[in-house]
Structures are given as C-alpha cells and as structure tokens.
Amino acid sequence: MSDEPFDEEPAEHHRYRRYLQDLEDVPEADEAALVATVLRDPVLSMAEAAVNRHLECRASKLLTDPAFTAWARSMATVIWDRPFLTRRLREWTLLRAIARDEPWTAEEVTTASDWFQRTASAARIVTSAEALSLLAERGRSRRVRNAASRRLHHPDQQPT
Incomplete structure (x- = not known):
C-alpha cells in the first residue's frame, strides 16, 4: 500500500497542468525551447502527452495559416526523436495539405493512424471529395467509412 494520501495528486499531474499552461502562454520565439524542456521531464509518457496536446492546439489554430x-x-527539429509526436505532426501536415488542396497521396491517407482517419472524415475543414471518397471506401474502421460517406453525400450536415 502507498503512504500517499488519497486526496493528493502525484507530482507529475501538477507538472502536466503547469506544462499545459506554460505551453499555452509561451511566446512564439520561446516555444521550441519550452517544448524541448518539457520533453526532458523524467516521466516520458506525461511529457509526451503534454506536448501532444500542445501540438493539437497549435496545429488546429494554424492549420490554414x-x-x-x-x-x-x-517543432520537427525538437521532436525528431519522438516517434509518436513526429507521426502526429506529420499527420497534421497531411491534414493541412488536404484542407488546402495541396499534393497528397492515397497511400498517405490509407496508412495514416486511426486518429488521422477519424479526424479527416469528421473535420469540417476537409472538403476534398477525393479524400472523403477514399476514406468512405478504404477507411480502416466502419466509423471512418460512415462518417466520410455522410460528409460526402451531406456536406452541410454536422458530423456526429
């Protein structure tokens, strides 16, 4: 049994919340250095979770910018040695390419993670009939195929 009282959170929970706040408030010029600092935390999974959340927030805000x-x-220069974060950033870049009608390949979409396929099939920003058709036909899960098909046939309908 642990000597820790039940009402006290582990230190990494406090650090996680502090990292999220610091990352939200960081000036653009200091962002990469702060991300590198967070990734040096001794609790790897917590550090990567905080950085992933930050990447999601920033990428979604900057997607068409x-x-x-x-x-x-x-960000790529800071996270290059973190496979999960590198993949997620690459998938945000792919999502951006599709949203902006820039070059992308069917293989990139069909081999992307479940997260990417769910996001692309439901995201209002993805309007490419080609991408939605591909996901409707070859999406990895029924959820992805159905969402993409609905978006393709009812583009004005809100995703569920």
Whole structure:
C-alpha cells in the first residue's frame, strides 16, 4: 500500500497542468525551447502527452495559416526523436495539405493512424471529395467509412 494520501495528486499531474499552461502562454520565439524542456521531464509518457496536446492546439489554430509551415518545421527539429509526436505532426501536415488542396497521396491517407482517419472524415475543414471518397471506401474502421460517406453525400450536415 502507498503512504500517499488519497486526496493528493502525484507530482507529475501538477507538472502536466503547469506544462499545459506554460505551453499555452509561451511566446512564439520561446516555444521550441519550452517544448524541448518539457520533453526532458523524467516521466516520458506525461511529457509526451503534454506536448501532444500542445501540438493539437497549435496545429488546429494554424492549420490554414501560412505560419503553419515554419511552425511545423520548428517543432520537427525538437521532436525528431519522438516517434509518436513526429507521426502526429506529420499527420497534421497531411491534414493541412488536404484542407488546402495541396499534393497528397492515397497511400498517405490509407496508412495514416486511426486518429488521422477519424479526424479527416469528421473535420469540417476537409472538403476534398477525393479524400472523403477514399476514406468512405478504404477507411480502416466502419466509423471512418460512415462518417466520410455522410460528409460526402451531406456536406452541410454536422458530423456526429
């Protein structure tokens, strides 16, 4: 049994919340350095979870902004040795390419993670009939195929 009282959170929970707040408030010029600092935390899973949440927040805000490319490049130099984070950033970049009608391949979409396929099939920003058709036909899960099919046939309907 643990000597820790039940009402006290582990220290990493406090650090996680502090990291999220710090990442939300960080000036753009200091963002990469702060992400690197967070990733040096001794609790790897917590550090990566905090950085992933930050990547999701920033990427979704910058998705159609021209600043996305420089931001993604900056983040890539910091997370290059973290496979999960690298993949997630690459998938945000793919989501951006589809949303902006830039080049992408069917293989990139069909081999992407379940997270990517769910996000792409439900995201209002993805309007590409080609991408939605691909996900409707070859999405990994029934949920993805159904959502993409609904979006394809009823583009004005809110995703469920």
